Amino acid sequence: MGKNNGKEIKELTDVTVMFAGDSGDGMQLTGTQFSDTTAFVGNDLSTLPDYPAEIRAPLGTTYGVSGFQLHFGSSEVYTPGDNPDVLVAMNPAALKVNLPNLKKHGIIILNVDSFDKKNLGLAKYESNPLEDNSLAGYRVFPVAITTMTIEALKDCGLKPKEVARSKNFFALGLMYWLFNRPIEPTLEWVGEKFGKNKSVVCGNSKALKAGYYYGENTQLFAARYEVAKAELPKGTYRSISGNEATALGFVAASKLSGLPLFLGSYPITPASEILHFLSKYKKYGVKTFQAEDEIAGISSAIGASFGGSLAITTTSGPGLALKTEATGLAVITELPLVIVNVQRGGPSTGLPTKTEQADLLQAMYGRNGESPVAVLAATTPSDCFYMAIEASRLALKYMAPVILLTDGYIANGAEPWRIPHVNELEKIVVKKHTEVEGFQPYERDENLSRPWAVPGTPGLEHRIGGLEKENITGNVSYDAANHDLMCHLRAEKIERMQNDIPELVVDGDQEGELLVLGWGGTYGSITEAVNSARKEGYKVSKTHLKYINPFPKNLGEILLKFDNVLIPEINLGQLAKIIRDKYLIPVIQFNKMRGLPLRTYEITEKIAEILGGAK
Amino acid sequence: MNDKIDVKEMNLTPKDFQSDQDVRWCPGCGDYSVLAQVQRVFPTLGIPKEKFVWVAGIGCSSRFPYYMNTYGMHTIHGRAPAIATGLKVTRPDLSVWVATGDGDLMSIGGNHFIHACRKNIDLKIILFNNRIYGLTKGQYSPTSEKGKITKSSPFGSVDYPFNPLSLALGSEATLVARTIDRETKHMKEMLARVAEHKGLAFLEVYQNCLIFNDGAYSDLTDKEVKSEHVVVLEHGEPLIFGKKLDKGILLDGFTPVVVDLNDGRHSVDDLWVHDEKDEGPIRAFILSHMTDSPDMPTPLGVFRQILKPTYDEGVIQQIEHVIEEQGEGNLEELLFSGNTWVVE
Numbered sequence: 001m002g003k004n005n006g007k008e009i010k011e012l013t014d015v016t017v018m019f020a021g022d023s024g025d026g027m028q029l030t031g032t033q034f035s036d037t038t039a040f041v042g043n044d045l046s047t048l049p050d051y052p053a054e055i056r057a058p059l060g061t062t063y064g065v066s067g068f069q070l071h072f073g074s075s076e077v078y079t080p081g082d083n084p085d086v087l088v089a090m091n092p093a094a095l096k097v098n099l100p101n102l103k104k105h106g107i108i109i110l111n112v113d114s115f116d117k118k119n120l121g122l123a124k125y126e127s128n129p130l131e132d133n134s135l136a137g138y139r140v141f142p143v144a145i146t147t148m149t150i151e152a153l154k155d156c157g158l159k160p161k162e163v164a165r166s167k168n169f170f171a172l173g174l175m176y177w178l179f180n181r182p183i184e185p186t187l188e189w190v191g192e193k194f195g196k197n198k199s200v201v202c203g204n205s206k207a208l209k210a211g212y213y214y215g216e217n218t219q220l221f222a223a224r225y226e227v228a229k230a231e232l233p234k235g236t237y238r239s240i241s242g243n244e245a246t247a248l249g250f251v252a253a254s255k256l257s258g259l260p261l262f263l264g265s266y267p268i269t270p271a272s273e274i275l276h277f278l279s280k281y282k283k284y285g286v287k288t289f290q291a292e293d294e295i296a297g298i299s300s301a302i303g304a305s306f307g308g309s310l311a312i313t314t315t316s317g318p319g320l321a322l323k324t325e326a327t328g329l330a331v332i333t334e335l336p337l338v339i340v341n342v343q344r345g346g347p348s349t350g351l352p353t354k355t356e357q358a359d360l361l362q363a364m365y366g367r368n369g370e371s372p373v374a375v376l377a378a379t380t381p382s383d384c385f386y387m388a389i390e391a392s393r394l395a396l397k398y399m400a401p402v403i404l405l406t407d408g409y410i411a412n413g414a415e416p417w418r419i420p421h422v423n424e425l426e427k428i429v430v431k432k433h434t435e436v437e438g439f440q441p442y443e444r445d446e447n448l449s450r451p452w453a454v455p456g457t458p459g460l461e462h463r464i465g466g467l468e469k470e471n472i473t474g475n476v477s478y479d480a481a482n483h484d485l486m487c488h489l490r491a492e493k494i495e496r497m498q499n500d501i502p503e504l505v506v507d508g509d510q511e512g513e514l515l516v517l518g519w520g521g522t523y524g525s526i527t528e529a530v531n532s533a534r535k536e537g538y539k540v541s542k543t544h545l546k547y548i549n550p551f552p553k554n555l556g557e558i559l560l561k562f563d564n565v566l567i568p569e570i571n572l573g574q575l576a577k578i579i580r581d582k583y584l585i586p587v588i589q590f591n592k593m594r595g596l597p598l599r600t601y602e603i604t605e606k607i608a609e610i611l612g613g614a615k
Numbered sequence: 616m617n618d619k620i621d622v623k624e625m626n627l628t629p630k631d632f633q634s635d636q637d638v639r640w641c642p643g644c645g646d647y648s649v650l651a652q653v654q655r656v657f658p659t660l661g662i663p664k665e666k667f668v669w670v671a672g673i674g675c676s677s678r679f680p681y682y683m684n685t686y687g688m689h690t691i692h693g694r695a696p697a698i699a700t701g702l703k704v705t706r707p708d709l710s711v712w713v714a715t716g717d718g719d720l721m722s723i724g725g726n727h728f729i730h731a732c733r734k735n736i737d738l739k740i741i742l743f744n745n746r747i748y749g750l751t752k753g754q755y756s757p758t759s760e761k762g763k764i765t766k767s768s769p770f771g772s773v774d775y776p777f778n779p780l781s782l783a784l785g786s787e788a789t790l791v792a793r794t795i796d797r798e799t800k801h802m803k804e805m806l807a808r809v810a811e812h813k814g815l816a817f818l819e820v821y822q823n824c825l826i827f828n829d830g831a832y833s834d835l836t837d838k839e840v841k842s843e844h845v846v847v848l849e850h851g852e853p854l855i856f857g858k859k860l861d862k863g864i865l866l867d868g869f870t871p872v873v874v875d876l877n878d879g880r881h882s883v884d885d886l887w888v889h890d891e892k893d894e895g896p897i898r899a900f901i902l903s904h905m906t907d908s909p910d911m912p913t914p915l916g917v918f919r920q921i922l923k924p925t926y927d928e929g930v931i932q933q934i935e936h937v938i939e940e941q942g943e944g945n946l947e948e949l950l951f952s953g954n955t956w957v958v959e
Contacts, residue, residue, distance in 0.1 A: 040956050185954065238955045248950060255946045262705050282937040284944035287930055289704060292730035296697035299690070299727075303670070303701030306688055307709070311701070329691050419955065422947045455686035455702070455709050458665045463634070463680050465689025466673075475636065476681065 008223040009180065014073030015227055016081030017175070020098045021090030023057050023066040026168040031068025032414070033172055033186045038072045039239040039416045040185055042229030045072035046524060048080035048597065049412045053269065053352045060122030065097045074228040078524035078531075080413060082599045086178075088171050090114065090145070092123035099135075107139045109174065111167070113146035141220055145170050145211075152210035156202035166207040173211025180226050183212050235418040242381040242410035243270070245417070246340060247277035249388025250312055251284050256389065257396060257428035259310040263288045264300035266319065269352040270408040271342040274314045294322035298339065302326060305335040306464075308432060308454035310392055314340040317359045318349065320403075324367050327401055331371045331490060333464045334442075334450050336395035338388070339373075343407040345595045354595025355409035357520055358571035363403045364549055364578065370487045372494040374402040375549040377520030381410050382417035387546065393428045394497055399449045405548075407521040407570075409597050436460060441474035447500075448493035450474075495550050504552040508534075508541030511561035514610055517587075518568055519545040519575050522598055526568055529603035536604070538611050548575070556583050564588055564610055568603050617708040618931050620662060627658035634684040645796030645822035646676055646743060652799055653683070656806040662710050669712045670699040672719040675750050676743035676822070679714035693724025696731040699738050704927045710810070713740040718748050721757040721777045732786035734926040735814045741806075742779055742819045747828035765827075779819050780903035780918060784896050789814035791899065792917040795821040797836040801847070801915060808917055814925050835913055848902070848916030853886035856912050863887075864911070869897070871905055873912075891917045 019034070021027045028049055035047050048069040057064030071081035086107040089095040091114040102108065115130055129135050130142060149167040150160075158166075169190075176183050187205055194200040215221060240248075254261035265275045265288070279288045287309075291297040298313040305311035315323060320341045330337045343359045345351025363375045374394050378387040384406055391404040433439065433451035436459035442450050453460040462474060470477035471485055506515070508530070518526040523544050530542045543558060545551070559565055559579070567576045568590040576589045590606045592598055632654040640646045657667065667685035671677035673692035680687025686709075690698050695713045703711045720728050720742050731738060747765070748754040754767040758779060762771040783791045790812040794805040802820065809816040821832045834844045846856040846864065854864035861876050863886040874881040893899065899919035905911040924932075938944075 036954055040954060042956070042958065189954075232958045234958055236951060236955050236957050238951075238953050251944075251949060252946060260705065262701065264701055281944065281949070282934050283941045284946070284949065285934060287704060287934070289701065289930075291697065292726050295694060296700070296727055296730070299694040299697035300701030300704070302690075303688075303698035303703075304705040305701075306668075306698075307702045307706040309705045311705075325691050326694065333688070418958075419950050422950070455668045455706065456665055458663065461665055461685050461687075463669075463683075463687035463689065465671075465680070465687075466691050467689060 007221065009226050010223050012225050012227050013075065014071065014077060015086065015179070015225065016069065016071040016084045017086045017088070018067055018069045018084035018098055018101070019088045019171070020065055020067040020094035021168065022059055022093070023052055023054065023064050024059070025066065025090050026165065027066045027068050027090070030168045030172045031070055033189065034175060035070050035414055036239050037176065037181050037185045038070070039237065041181055042232070043072040043074065043227055044077040044230040044232060044416060045070060046077050046080045047414045048409060050596070051353055060091060060093055060119045062093045062097050062123055065094050067094070067098060072227060074230050076230065078528040079597060079600055082601055088175065090168070090171065092119045092125055092129070095129065096123045096125065102138065105137060105139065107141065108135065109141045109143060109171070111145035111171070112142035113144050143174065143214070143220070148210060148214060149207050152206045153203045156206060157199045158203045162200070163203065166203040169204045169207035170211035170214075173208040174215050177212045177215030178221065178224055180224050183208055232416065233418055237416045237418055239414050240382050240385070240417040241273075241412060241414045242378065242384040242406050243273035243342070243412065244277055245382055245384035246388045246406060246411070247274050247281070249385040250278065250310070250338075250392065251281055251286060252385070252422070252425060253389045253392035253428060254284070254286070254310050255422070256425055257310055257392065257430050259308070259396075259430060261286045262301060262304035262309040262311045263314065264291050264297040264304065264311070265289070265314045266291050266294045266297045268294070268316045268319045270344055270411050271314045271316045271319070271340065273411070274340065274342070294319040295326060298323040298326040298337075301337055302330055302333070302335060305330070305337050306333075306455070308452070310396065311336070312338040312340065314342070316342050316344045316352075317346045317362070320359060320362060321366070327373065328367045328369060328371045329466050330401040331367070331373060332466055332469065334399045334490075335401075336399055336452070337401040338391045338395050339401060339403045340388070341403060341405050342411045343405060345593070351595045353408065355407045355521065355597065356570050356593060356595065357407060357522065358574065358593070359405065360519070360548065360571065360574040361577070363405055370491065372491045373549065374398070374400060374494055374497055375405065376402060377405040377546055377548060378410060379520060379523035379544060379546060381413050381415045383546070384410065385417070389425065389428075394500070396428060396430050397449065397500070398447055398493055398497060399452060400493060405520055410521045433457070433460065440472045442469050442472050444489070447496060448489060498550045498553045501547045501550070501552060503554045504543050504545070504558060506541050506543045506558055509539060510541070512539055512541055513562065514540045514564045514566060514607065515558070515562035516540060516542040516566045516568065516603070516607065517545070517559075517575070517579070518542070519548060522568055522570065525598040525600050526603060529600040529607065532600060533604045533607040536608070538607055540607050540611065545575070548578070551582070559583055559585055566590060566606060566610060568598055568606070570598060619707055620666065620710050621708070622661040625658065625661055625663060627664060629654040629658060631664060632657050632684050634682050636681050638682050639678065640675060641826055643825040644675070645745065645820075645824070646679070648796040648799060648802070649741065649743060649820055649822065650679065650682055652802045652806055656803050656810065659807070660810050666708065667710050667712065668702060669714055670695045670702065671714040672716075672724055673750070674716035674719045674748075676714055676716040677719055693719055693722070694727060695719070696724060696727040696738065696740065700731055700736050703737055704930055707737070707927050707931060711738050713738055715740065715742055716749075717742065717744045717746060717756045717758040717779070721779060721782070729782065729786040732783055732788040732815050732817065735787070735789055735923060737814055737925040737927050739809045739812070739816045740818070741809070742817065743822045744779060744819050745822045745824035745828055746831050747824050749824050749827050753827035778903055778907060780906070781900060783817040784900050784903055784919060788817045789923060790816035790917065790920045791903075792817070793819040793821070793915050795832060795835055795915060796823055798915070805917070808920075812920065814922065844912050846912040846914050848889045848891070848914050848918065850889060850891045850917065853883050853888050855883070855886065866898070866901070869901060871901055871911060873910065891920050893919065894921060
């Protein structure tokens, strides 16, 4: 505990903050800036942007509330936090939506200027929560954010509407003060981002400083908080979101394989950002094609793959459904292709901006005929980088489509990432076939992979297509025995990737009463839940899947060493179904589909329930 | 890899373009004619064999790539233009051809077609229009005439057909042409025009389906009557037709009118002179619509050819421009860009 400007400094190990306001209030920007600065000062962190699908939902309503949750700490942070310690509410609707989640005795900083009759009415508050004692038990700090922002910005030459837009920077400044973070990185960012518009730079900078100094000068806050640096491995870091990491991963795969990168894609939430990032990377030779629809997105990628590019397509659930038939074409033509599905809530249009894991069965089985593809899943925002490279490697080596599953949470969420040097990344060996002598389009190598003979190669003119292929020659064949053989070969090829992917590692005892098995984006929630169960004295092991088709070789062996297997998923039990089917073992499911990451305490409770008194 | 198609002297013959696969179209199918003319034209283009790629969708005509000894891909229903787009954008050195039918291109693939035209992707799209679904055994197609009696329209189809040329012109294809399976010389000429065009070239081939829609174009192919029903478009030439070349077409405002050149009221000088390079699309559109009029002959030939930069060129130029301004990308720099900090 220390003193600072007469104010006490309280040391905390970790904090969860929720910034919430109208969808036009700039909460995502505020949250991102707070995250970047927090990462910059050396905390580990995890974020959860949570916003409505509408761009500007009606002002002041509960369904127009946009939130950004951020969990940071002085040791490893795996999730954006179950329940915020601090809620910044820019209006009554933001308070109403987020209060139920706030921790007991949590801090509420609210913009008291917006608690007027109109906004209370829009949020459907019957009485003012500031006056009716309904916030008893919380530490409430009413701040006149709008009034003070207007006062601070009066010399910037901004119109009243523009002034109001800067009030998120006031809130951000105040939070920087409260958590003892520097304002300089954000000031620099404002200068870069709005440099051309001097009055906006003036407004945002002044609002940020005003918020910061308000904290310092007001008597409202008796204490500030300090979260010490996390012990992170040495290296250079940046804050990274899953979508950006995915885009970077593909650029890296392009360089590592020496192949030009082609993306065929159609805009869809929450995957469009990958298209945005890659469209910027022109100087890396990346070609992006914004197609007329999802089908043209994948189809153009198949054409590019035939032509010898590293070809990818990016989408979300409904788009993956539309790409189904073309995926089958990539299966039968045995062309390398990576399909990224940033999963969101379904079915149909579902919850476009919310996260879910309910496309696993679609990825595995959602095609006509026996149509095996490799299925990979990234676990965290930064893991998207490595899994994009891995998906590319497998697609190119095995001449097969690979579906990479990420999800809205890891795609939009961010974490600090220790940036790898290019020379730490393994080269991807690509063999393009040029030898005319004895060339057969469907002859296979030791991996059952067929030769990639691209158009323009003299003497290797050949035809491929969606009709069944004769083994070796690749000619159209309706032969019964050949079809049976080809179905087996295509399946076997994917199975053989097992020899080429890492074995699964169990965290904790290698055998025992309970194994928690997860896949993809639930890694953080499960890790934190298991850690906290262990702290309570429970003996529980865990392992996490990144390869779902094929599974790692040793999965079956691992499963047999535990009395119980718990599978938490953000779906109704899709991995559970596959595990039961494949290994014929009973599993315990934990399923919650709220459009949000699993709550760690709920998983911990489930662990406790299974293990009972057995600590 | 080049970013354009290289043309040079080649010693190729039609035989070089015949694949070792048995052709499996019905005997007498108009598709044979297209295949033969393509195999005759390709050796004359000065493009190495390995630089040709045929991409097709689904349908009788979409089997085309299997019979050409070039690179080829027989894909899925309607998607050939999209697949060909990805190929051309990444491989500008290739001559990319699409073989497609009226169901494939006008129905399930309609969206890809109009967008490929709009973007002016350097593709050659050959539409085999037999006005019927052949491979699925005889349902009316989006180019079947209204009232067509088929298995799926036993009381006559209720829909109006697409006019493929109007659609192509409306979608801003940069070369729009039509030929017919029986006129092999004309077809060769058109194929050569298509091959030489830089940009989206669309060639509609009227093609007879002997089994499910025989005689769909008999007015245009029967020796006795065809010259009364066909007008061949020649750039810079007046629109004249008829067995004795005694009929002409003049343009009265926006309306084409057939006139008798022997009645003393009109001469050749009054006739509509075809200008395929016309920047405005209106006249080409009027020509395309003559097809739907029972009183007008059906035009064959190049309706319109304009030149504008292609999509694939634009993509390359943009990359070159960015590299010129910013230098070639360095992956290490990209990874370490943005706000970074060091943990010691």
